[in-house]
Amino acid sequence: LEAVQTDSMPDDTFICVRVGDTQKLSRLASQRVYRFPQAGDRRYGKIEVFKRIGACSVGLDSETGSRDIRINTDGFGLLDMAVNVMGSEKAAASKVEPMDPEKKPGGKVKEAKEYLSKHRLEVRLSEAMQAVLRERPDDPETFLAQ
Numbered sequence: 001l002e003a004v005q006t007d008s009m010p011d012d013t014f015i016c017v018r019v020g021d022t023q024k025l026s027r028l029a030s031q032r033v034y035r036f037p038q039a040g041d042r043r044y045g046k047i048e049v050f051k052r053i054g055a056c057s058v059g060l061d062s063e064t065g066s067r068d069i070r071i072n073t074d075g076f077g078l079l080d081m082a083v084n085v086m087g088s089e090k091a092a093a094s095k096v097e098p099m100d101p102e103k104k105p106g107g108k109v110k111e112a113k114e115y116l117s118k119h120r121l122e123v124r125l126s127e128a129m130q131a132v133l134r135e136r137p138d139d140p141e142t143f144l145a146q
Helices: 089-093 107-118 121-135 140-145
Strands: 013-019 022-027 046-051 066-073 077-084
Touching: 107 121, 121 140
Parallel strands: none
Antiparallel strands: 013 022, 013 046, 066 077
């Protein structure tokens, strides 16, 4: 797939290419190769173009249960959603046996993990690092402090 005029498109533009039941989604680039299984008797595919209007990170800890999130959408206000993450049966079956009480991490480690989870620090730090790498400011420390 070769997009001839990508310069005029916003940075957060995505392209979706669908052939049969297989769908590929990626950021719009001037050239990108998509591989699909045999199309069979299908004679047409579908190409869709999307612009990101909002995004947020969501923790995938299934033990936390349902949580409310708020996404600020460009020009469309706030989108409030309830997200419920559930583990699959396969994941539940493959859980590791619990450790002996003598080998379990100390209470300090558990407290630290709970603190990180409570304040969503892992997610926030990840988002901040992604923003630094995307923007590449001259003074990243000041950028992060904002």
